[in-house]
Amino acid sequence: MKVVKLICLVGFVSLSMMACKSKIEPNNLESRSFTDSIYSNSLSEYRKHRIYLPPKFNKDLNYPIIYATDGNSPITDKKEILDSLINGELIKPLIFVASFQNSKIADSTSTITGDGKKVYLSYRNFEYVDRKPERVEDSLLVDRFENHKSYFVDELITSIEKQYTQNLNKNDRYFYGVSNGSGFGVSLLNSNPSLIGTYICFSTFGGDIQSNFWHSDTKYPNLYLRYGSEEPFFLKDDAQYIQEKYAEFQAFIEIKTFEGGHHNKFWEIEFTNVISDIFKREK
CATH class of the missing domain: 3.40.50.1820 (Alpha/Beta hydrolase fold, catalytic domain)
Incomplete structure (x- = not known):
């Protein structure tokens, strides 16, 4: 009887592990x-x-x-x-x-476009x-x-x-x-x-x-x-x-x-x- 219970317990644990594994693996498939x-x-x-x-x-x-x-x-x-x-x-x-x-926007910066408009540049432009x-006001961008x-x-x-x-x-x-x-x-x-x-x-x-x-x-x-x-x-x-x-x-x-x-x-x-x-x- 003890042997049967042990087999059942092992089987239950194995199934539980498989169930947990099946819940994890699909996430890794994507x-x-x-x-x-x-x-x-x-x-x-x-x-x-x-x-x-x-x-x-x-x-x-x-x-x-x-x-x-x-x-x-x-x-x-x-x-x-x-x-x-x-x-x-x-x-x-x-x-x-x-x-x-x-x-x-890097606030101290500005440039004039071809149509005469003044625009400010973002840090992306300097990175x-x-x-x-070289301007003093651009010291943080040097x-x-x-x-x-x-x-x-x-x-x-x-x-x-x-x-x-x-x-x-x-x-x-x-x-x-x-x-x-x-x-x-x-x-x-x-x-x-x-x-x-x-x-x-x-x-x-x-x-x-x-x-x-x-x-x-x-x-x-x-x-x-x-x-x-x-x-x-x-x-x-x-x-x-x-x-x-x-x-x-x-x-x-x-x-x-x-x-x-x-x-x-x-x-x-x-x-x-x-x-x-x-x-x-x-x-």
Whole structure:
């Protein structure tokens, strides 16, 4: 009788464990997209970021990670695209992390547009582009670009890879940015070439492509560069310049022009095409 009771008890415990397991596993079958934050010593403030974890995410496995700018924007709302490509087994599972832009107006700044209107710039303009402010009233912005770069390089990337136990090297890291965010990427590519292996940069505004110093003995990261047929002429000039530099250094670069202007509806198509190529699953 005791043996029967023991068997029943073991069976009950096993069923209970299976039931609990079945409640947990379905949650891991779905991807997750959410907002998190870290405190940045470089910027002396909390900074948010958007995170996408793929279906069946497992901390015991390593995943390629795309680090992006403009996290609080539709530009980086990639859950639907990534879910479709990953669940359709068109690309490998990956993690997508997009740092929020600081859209707060930097009150001391102003610029005059082509139509004569006076507009104030946000901190984003000084974090993504090295504008080198020199006016006394802009003293709080002088180091903003370098401080933001320190946050991105030394705090955000380190924090994410520690939190999700990702043991990655340069070739496992990717960057995605558009407009000024792309400019930040090109600056990072130039100044920290050993950090991220591949850059996806669209419609690049800023980045000091032609004024930066390019080292002939440096192995620069892979670069996928895109710009629109209806965008300003200087994007084409910058693309031609960096293409010549990459050819000189024998580094990989792919430059294409898409039909259209400076808008996310075009960038989204290009993003899908590029990552479908980079992360293509082997049949």
